[in-house]
Amino acid sequence: MIYLRLFWEFFKTGLFAVGGGMATLPFLYDISDRTGWFTHSQLADMVAVSESTPGPIGVNMATYVGFLTGGQAGGMAAGVLGAAVATIGLVTPSIIVILMISAFLQRFRDNRYVNGAFYGLRPASTGMILAAGVLVVKAAFLPDGLSAFDWRLPVLAAVLLALTNLVKPTKKLHPIVFIFASAAVGILLELSQ
Amino acid sequence: MKELLSLFSTFAKVGVMTFGGGYAMLPILQREVVENKGWATEEELADYFAIGQCTPGVIAVNTATFIGRKQSGIAGGIAATLGIVFPSLVIISLLAGVITQFSELTWVKNAFAGIRVCVCVLIFNAVWKLGQKSVVDRWTAGIFAIVAAGAILTKISPVAFVLFAAVCGIVLQTLLKKGGVGQ
Known part of the structure; x- marks a missing residue:
């Protein structure tokens, strides 16, 4: 079977x-x-x-x-x-x-040891997600190694950082909007070339 | 029943929008589950990701099970889990025949070159948001720095970091409480 x-x-x-x-x-x-x-x-x-x-x-x-x-x-x-x-x-x-x-x-939600453990676990969890993010950074900005560095990628990242944090009308948009917009930019500018 | 359907559909939505693996799910979860539905807090998300690191299985699935269970018991945990895997099942089955050609298409490669940059920025924003709730004093800042540096620079298992952080948390909380009583 x-x-x-x-x-x-x-x-x-x-x-x-x-x-x-x-x-x-x-x-x-x-x-x-x-x-x-x-x-x-x-x-x-x-x-x-x-x-x-x-x-x-x-x-x-x-x-x-x-x-x-x-x-x-x-x-x-x-x-x-x-x-x-x-x-x-x-x-x-x-x-x-x-x-x-x-x-x-x-x-055991109100147990002080469980609470203590989570007091320590939360920043550790955030740190591990940041570390995983670093791997993603490498795959995103240096997909073919240092010699094939493409300056358009960090420019796109800077624009996205500004749009998601600083620009009032866009910063509340759903994350998927930025994902699709970035896909479109990638296709238009042929970013993998 | 209505709540189970809502769990299933919300997590199916999260599954569809997760490009680039489990961690890319974090910004989507913050929007859909924390902000829109109010099913969990930022702190709880950090807790679930920490537990997901050292329990068997895919972190995205573990997080869905946690939130579903909290919302509507065991049935809720199962509904949320089925929701998160449903889009993969449909998309991969549809693409299976042509799947290797699909990832070789030029426009797909170009689109994902853009998407990967976007996912980096979104994860950075998500970590920033999470950090405001989890790094609350110099002790938690220390744990954050040690674990982040350790996870980036060494090959130590996440399980070790999780145990280290839990023990630090218990010891620190016990000492801090005692200090408070003494003053």
């Missing part, structure tokens, strides 16, 4: 991959080696594709692998079912773990 195996493989991935979407990668390589459901190069393609479609990267990878594996068994509908099964497998462990933590937190 291919769907049961898909669920189980992604359940294990969801259970052991700690630290976000990219942490699922080594587990996916392992699945590829053991099952032959997909090749390493398909996986590498998927990393590129995940960066150019919406949604969390870990989820996109599970969906794509599920679709490929299910699809081999029999067409589009089987592919969609495979995608759904793999994705649900991936998120099931975290749903269980988070529901338990969430129940615990609700119970």
Whole structure:
């Protein structure tokens, strides 16, 4: 039963991959080696594709692998079912773990140790997000290394910073507006050239 | 039922608008969930991201489960989670056949060169906003600086930073409270 195996493989991935979407990668390589459901190069393609479609990267990878594996068994509908099964497998462990933590937190919300822990965790969490942001900066401004530096990218960033923070009529706009506007600017100016 | 649908659709919306991985979700969550719906505070978002760093699974999914659970119990947690993965399921299934060609298209590459710059700026703004709520004194400023520098410069696991910060928080709060009583 291919769907049961898909669920189980992604359940294990969801259970052991700690630290976000990219942490699922080594587990996916392992699945590829053991099952032959997909090749390493398909996986590498998927990393590129995940960066150019919406949604969390870990989820996109599970969906794509599920679709490929299910699809081999029999067409589009089987592919969609495979995608759904793999994705649900991936998120099931975290749903269980988070529901338990969430129940615990609700119970001990007024405990001074729990409060103390969060007093320290909040700035740490902010720091880790900033660190992840630095990686994004590298991918955005130096996609092909230092020698291929394109001055138009920091100019776009400066304009966006001003529009989102300083200019009154635009700073309350929804973030997605800026994302689409930047996509349009990218296409018009051929920013990846 | 209405609330479950609202959770599902709001998180589906967040999922569609998340370009570039889980952290790119933060500015969208701040707008949709904190400002528009009032389902969580900035502080709670920081808490959920911290827990998401050291629990299994995708951070975006963990955050959705937390907010859904808080809003409408276990069913809410599941509804929000299904919402956040639904757009990926639809988009990837539709694109699966042509997916490798899709990311090679020139206009797609150009669009994403622009989007990546925008996501940087949005994450920077989101961190700034979060920092105003989480870095509240010199102690929290110290924890922020140590963890940010450590995470940028070393390969230490996020789990270690989370444990370090939690212990620091408990110790500092205990000492600060004692100091307060003594005065």
